[in-house]
Amino acid sequence: MKKIALFEHPLATTPIVELSEDYAGNHLYVKRDDMVPFCFGGNKARKAAEFYKEIQKANADVVMTYGSNSSNHCRIIANMAAAMGLSCHIISPAENREQLYNTKLVEQFGAVVETCPVTEVATTIANRIKAYEEEGRRPYFITGGGHGNPGTESYVKAYREIMCWQRETGVQFDYIFHASGTGTTQAGLVCGQLLMREQSLQEEKQPQIIGISIAREEARGREVVKDSIREYLGEKFETLFTEEALCFTDAYRLGGYGEYDSQITDTIAYVMAREGIPMDTTYVGKAFTGMLQYLKEYSILHKNILFIHTGGAPLYFDKL
Ligand SMILES: *Cc1c(COP(=O)(O)O)cnc(C)c1O
Secondary structure (H helix, E strand, O other), rough: OOOOOOHHOOOOOOEEEEOOOOEEOOOEEEEEHHHHOOOOOOOOOOOHHHHHHHHHHHOOOOOEEEEOOOHHHHHHHHHHHHHHHOEEEEEEEEOOOOOOHHHHHHHHHHOOEEEEHHHHHHHHHHHHHHHHHHOOOOOOOOOOHHHHHHHHHHHHHHHHHHHHHHHHHHHOOOOEEEOOOOOOOHHHHHHHHHHHHHHHOOOOOOOOOEEOOOOHHHHHHHHHHHHHHHHHHHHHHHHOOOOHEEEEOOOOOOOOOOOOHHHHHHHHHHHHHOOOOOOOOHHHHHHHHHHHHHHOOOOOOEEEEEEEEEOHHHHHHHHH
């Protein structure tokens, strides 16, 4: 199995940049996780760096995962498998096969893409794993979106980076906003915060983390994030977890996954021209626009806000 030098060492921290003007009357900073230096970056690259270690430990020879034709996660995993010299097998819903940039990249990395109706995903995955094992191969399956403890761990680390940056600069964030999908990113940030709280002797002021749902409705979305937090914290969950630490809003999801409006595209165009920061319509642009609305609706003013840019560069070009 070949090594990826970048993933062998702890990932260097991503930059936190201050925006040029106040947005919705607040002082904004962006953590550029879109600049994680692997395959156009993003939170899936951060998560992949943790799964990389698990794949090595398992001595796998085929990496399997699940995702749609637009999946950032599948792009990253296909690239990682190619770089490790391993086969990659992706199960993908047959319903939408439009060739997007991520679809093309996955193909270019040589991954096998197996399509099936979305209702048969679970059985298709189980059958394929079994078939590989019967051939004497060693598959390693990564849940769609890089969901699971290694994914959560990657954002516990990101939270620590943010706290270090605060200490170095003296800037204190009142809020952290980000796009929430499978909820792993949010679970990691919240776990990072809960663990930090446990370790600090005095009650240090911690920012309120707010996940802007890009697809799921509040009840289910919240529950999934909470499950990931429980899974990661284990027996510490009961003592550390508080409901206030978990804020997940579905007020800006529009019709659901992939839906967007002219307010989002206008915001994306403005931020690109003014700041030089690209955002896609499905995740980052949608969450950033939702955040600005949230700040207005809750009359939040003159605060320090950190927005985490979770990536999705190829989706920006899909819509250009
Ligand atoms: C997957 C993804 C998200 C959502 O992250 P989760 O950990 O699934 O909540 C946000 N932004 C981008 C660009 C993504 O690809």
